[in-house]
Amino acid sequence: MVLTKNNSAFLDLAPFANLLKSLLFPTALFLFATSIAQSEIDSLSKLINDEANPSRKAELLLKRGVLFSKNERQKGFDDLEQALNFFSKNGDGQGETDSYIAFGNLHFIYGEPQEAARYDSLAMQLAKNIQYKKGRAVAIGNLGREFINLGHLNEAETLIKEAIAIEETFKPLNKDRLAELYNRYNIIVSAKGNYLEGLLLIEKAIALSKGSKNDKQVSLIYSNYANTLSRLSKFDEAVEMHFKVIRLCEKMKDTTGLLRVYNNLGIAFRNGGEFDKAITYYKKSIALAKDAANYKSLGLNYVNLATVYSEKGQLEAMDTLYRQGIEYFEKASDIGGIAFANHNYGNFLVISKNYTEADKRLEEAYRLRKQIGAELAAASSLSVLGKSAMEQKNWKKAEEYLLAAEPFYKGKVRENRNLKELYGYLKTLYTEKENFERALYYQTQELELEKSIFTENEKINALKTETAYEMEKRDMEMSLQKQKQELERQRLLLIGGSVMLILFLISLSLWLRRKQLKERHQAQLINIEQEHRLNLAKSLKNTEQQERKKIAHKLHDEAGSILSIAILNLKQIQADVFKTESKAQEKLETTQKLLGDISESVRNISHTLMPVALEKYGLKAAIHDIVNAVNTSQKLTVEEIIEGLDETSSWSEEYCLTVYRIVQEAMNNIIKHAQATHVLLQLVELEDSVTVYIEDNGKGIDNNLRKDGLGLKMLKSNVAYLNGTIEINGNANNGTFILAELPIEITKKTTLVSKS
Structure with a gap:
C-alpha cells in the first residue's frame, strides 16, 4: 500500500500555497537547455546545406528532425517527411x-x-520484409517502450525480450542499445513487483x-538503478545514486x-x-515539467506530492x-x-471515510491494472478495497476482495510487506x-513474513556481491x-x-643542416644590404649637410657683405647728392628698404641651412635660440x-644637427597647425641616448582622419636616420605629444665646410 496512516487532522493551506509559489523556480534552466539543443540544430543545418550527397543529406535530416x-514540431516533421520521401522514391528500404x-x-x-507506436509498428513490419535485423531490433525495442508508457506491461515485456534476443546475435554487440533494452526490462519487472x-537487470544495464x-542514457540507467535500490529499502545508496x-x-x-x-529523489x-x-x-x-509540458511527469508529481502531505497528516487540498x-x-x-x-x-478517501467515492476510485484502479497486466498493483487495489469494506462492516465484501488479492502474491516473495x-x-x-x-493461520503467516523481512536485505547483499564477483571475474579475463x-x-x-x-x-638532420646554411646565407645577404643602405644614407646626409653649410656661409659671407655695402653706399648718396625736394629721395628710401629686406632674408636662409648658434655655441644654445624666437613672437609660450x-x-655634428632639426620641425608644425597657446619642451640626456618630449595644448589629432603630412614625414625620417624611436599621439581638442628617443652617436668631429 502507499497510504497507511489514518490521520484526519486538518491544517492550513500553507503547503499547497508554497507548492504553487515554487512552480516557476527552474524555468531558466529549461530555457538554457533549449539553447543547447538549438546549437546542435544549427550545426546540423550547416552540414545539410554543405552536403552534396542526397542520401547522406537525408540521413542528416533524420538526425536534425x-x-x-x-x-517547433512542424520543422521536425518536415525534415523527417523530406527524408522519408527521398528513401521511398529511391527504393531504399533501410532508409525508409x-x-x-x-x-x-x-x-x-x-x-x-x-x-x-503506430510508426514503430510500420518500421518493424518493413524491417521484417526486407530482412533488416538492426532496424527490426530497434523498432521492436521502441514499441516496447511505448507499451510501457501506455501501461501494457505484458505486451511490452514480450517485445523487449524479443529485441534483446535479436541484439545479442550481433557481433560485435551494440552495448548502448542493449543497455537501454535491459533498462526498459527493469522498468517492466519492477512495475510488476519483481x-x-x-x-539483476539494471545491474546488467550498468555493466553494458x-x-x-x-x-543521457547512462543517467536514465542510474536513475532506474536508484529507484530499484529505493524499493529494496536501500535509501542511502538510492539517494547517493540520484x-x-x-x-x-x-x-x-x-x-x-x-x-x-x-521526482525520484x-x-x-x-x-x-x-x-x-x-x-x-x-x-x-513540477516546475520543470510545466515548462516542458510533460503531462505524465506532472501527473506523477501531483499524486506523489498529495501522498506525502497525506502521510504528514496535512489533508487540506488533497x-x-x-x-x-x-x-x-489522462x-x-x-x-x-x-x-x-x-x-x-x-x-486517501478511505482514510477520510468517504467510502463511496473511495470504492469507485479503487475499483477503477483495479480494473485498469488488471487490463495492463500489473498484477501486484491490482492486488494492492483489492487489499485497499477490502480494508474499505471492513471499515464499513461489510465483512462478506471484504473477504471477497482480500481473498481475491492473495493469489496475486504467489511467487512474488519480495512483496512480503x-x-x-x-x-x-x-x-x-x-x-x-x-x-x-483462520485468524490464527493468518497471524502465523504474518509473523513468518515479519521474520523474512529482517533477512531479506542480507539475501540482496549476497546476490549483489555474487553478481559483482562474476562481473569482476569476467572483466579481469577480458x-x-x-x-x-x-x-x-x-612490440610491433x-x-x-x-x-x-x-x-x-x-x-x-639533413633538412636542418640545409635550412641552417640557407638561413645563414640569407642573413649575410640581409646584413650586407642593410649595411650598404646605411652607408649610402649617411653619405647622402653628409653631402647634404656639407652643401647646406657651404651655401649658408656663401650667403652670409658673400651675398650678405655685398648687400650691406650696397645699402651703405645708398645712404651716402642720399646724404650728399639728392636735394630735399626731389622725389629721388623717396625712391632711394624704397630701394634701401628692399635691400634691407633682401639682406634679412639671406640671413634667415643662411641660419636655416646651418644654424649659427649650433655651429658656434653647441646644441643646447641652438635649442635656446629656437625657444626664444618662438616666445618673442608672443603667439604661444x-x-x-x-x-x-x-x-x-664628442657628439657627431650630423647627430646634433638632426636633433636640432627634430625640435625645429616639431615647433614649425605646432605653429602652423596646432592652434596652441602653450608648449612644453623637455630634452633629457641619458647615458647613451637623448629623450625629446614635446607636448602642446592645441586642437590635437583626429585618429580616424589622421594622415601624415610632409612635416610629420620629415620628423619621422630624421628620427629613423638616427636609429631612434618616435611616438606621436593625441586626441581631438586634447592636444598632441611627441616622444622621441635618439641613441647618441659619438664620432671624431670633422669640419663639414670646405674652404671656398
Whole structure:
C-alpha cells in the first residue's frame, strides 16, 4: 500500500500555497537547455546545406528532425517527411525503416506514445520484409517502450525480450542499445513487483553502459538503478545514486532528466521518512515539467506530492492535487498512471471515510491494472478495497476482495510487506467474524513474513556481491586478454617506430643542416644590404649637410657683405647728392628698404641651412635660440626643460644637427597647425641616448582622419636616420605629444665646410 496512516487532522493551506509559489523556480534552466539543443540544430543545418550527397543529406535530416522542441514540431516533421520521401522514391528500404523509427522517436518525445507506436509498428513490419535485423531490433525495442508508457506491461515485456534476443546475435554487440533494452526490462519487472529480478537487470544495464559516451542514457540507467535500490529499502545508496544522476543531467543541461530525478529523489526521501525534503524535490520536478509540458511527469508529481502531505497528516487540498494528477495522466493517455492516481486517491478517501467515492476510485484502479497486466498493483487495489469494506462492516465484501488479492502474491516473495499487510487485514477480518482458526493461520503467516523481512536485505547483499564477483571475474579475463593483445601490438609498434624514428632523425638532420646554411646565407645577404643602405644614407646626409653649410656661409659671407655695402653706399648718396625736394629721395628710401629686406632674408636662409648658434655655441644654445624666437613672437609660450646637453663636443655634428632639426620641425608644425597657446619642451640626456618630449595644448589629432603630412614625414625620417624611436599621439581638442628617443652617436668631429 502507499497510504497507511489514518490521520484526519486538518491544517492550513500553507503547503499547497508554497507548492504553487515554487512552480516557476527552474524555468531558466529549461530555457538554457533549449539553447543547447538549438546549437546542435544549427550545426546540423550547416552540414545539410554543405552536403552534396542526397542520401547522406537525408540521413542528416533524420538526425536534425528529432532535435526540434515541441514548439517547433512542424520543422521536425518536415525534415523527417523530406527524408522519408527521398528513401521511398529511391527504393531504399533501410532508409525508409529508419525514417519510420525517427517519426516514432519524435512522437514519443512529444508525449504521443500511441502515434509513436503506430510508426514503430510500420518500421518493424518493413524491417521484417526486407530482412533488416538492426532496424527490426530497434523498432521492436521502441514499441516496447511505448507499451510501457501506455501501461501494457505484458505486451511490452514480450517485445523487449524479443529485441534483446535479436541484439545479442550481433557481433560485435551494440552495448548502448542493449543497455537501454535491459533498462526498459527493469522498468517492466519492477512495475510488476519483481524487484530482485529488476536489480539483476539494471545491474546488467550498468555493466553494458560502462565507458559509454551517451550521458543521457547512462543517467536514465542510474536513475532506474536508484529507484530499484529505493524499493529494496536501500535509501542511502538510492539517494547517493540520484545525486550522481543530477550531476550528469546538469552537465548535459537535460531538463527532462532533471525533472525525472527530482521526482525520484522525492520518492526516495518519502520512503526514508524525510517528508519535507520529498516535498521540496517534488515541487522542483513540477516546475520543470510545466515548462516542458510533460503531462505524465506532472501527473506523477501531483499524486506523489498529495501522498506525502497525506502521510504528514496535512489533508487540506488533497482532492485538488489528486484530481490534477488524474487529469494530467489522462492528457498523457497513460493507463498505468491513471490507475496509480485513482488507487492513491481511493486510499486517501478511505482514510477520510468517504467510502463511496473511495470504492469507485479503487475499483477503477483495479480494473485498469488488471487490463495492463500489473498484477501486484491490482492486488494492492483489492487489499485497499477490502480494508474499505471492513471499515464499513461489510465483512462478506471484504473477504471477497482480500481473498481475491492473495493469489496475486504467489511467487512474488519480495512483496512480503504488502502481503504481510494483507495477512493483517485477513487476521482482523476473521477475528471479527469469530473464525479464530483462520485468524490464527493468518497471524502465523504474518509473523513468518515479519521474520523474512529482517533477512531479506542480507539475501540482496549476497546476490549483489555474487553478481559483482562474476562481473569482476569476467572483466579481469577480458582485461588479461586485452593486455596480451596490447603487448604484442606495442612490440610491433616499437620495432616499426624505431625504424621510422631513425629514418626521421636522419632526414631531420639533413633538412636542418640545409635550412641552417640557407638561413645563414640569407642573413649575410640581409646584413650586407642593410649595411650598404646605411652607408649610402649617411653619405647622402653628409653631402647634404656639407652643401647646406657651404651655401649658408656663401650667403652670409658673400651675398650678405655685398648687400650691406650696397645699402651703405645708398645712404651716402642720399646724404650728399639728392636735394630735399626731389622725389629721388623717396625712391632711394624704397630701394634701401628692399635691400634691407633682401639682406634679412639671406640671413634667415643662411641660419636655416646651418644654424649659427649650433655651429658656434653647441646644441643646447641652438635649442635656446629656437625657444626664444618662438616666445618673442608672443603667439604661444614655450616652457623649456633641458637636462644635460652641456658637453656635446664628442657628439657627431650630423647627430646634433638632426636633433636640432627634430625640435625645429616639431615647433614649425605646432605653429602652423596646432592652434596652441602653450608648449612644453623637455630634452633629457641619458647615458647613451637623448629623450625629446614635446607636448602642446592645441586642437590635437583626429585618429580616424589622421594622415601624415610632409612635416610629420620629415620628423619621422630624421628620427629613423638616427636609429631612434618616435611616438606621436593625441586626441581631438586634447592636444598632441611627441616622444622621441635618439641613441647618441659619438664620432671624431670633422669640419663639414670646405674652404671656398
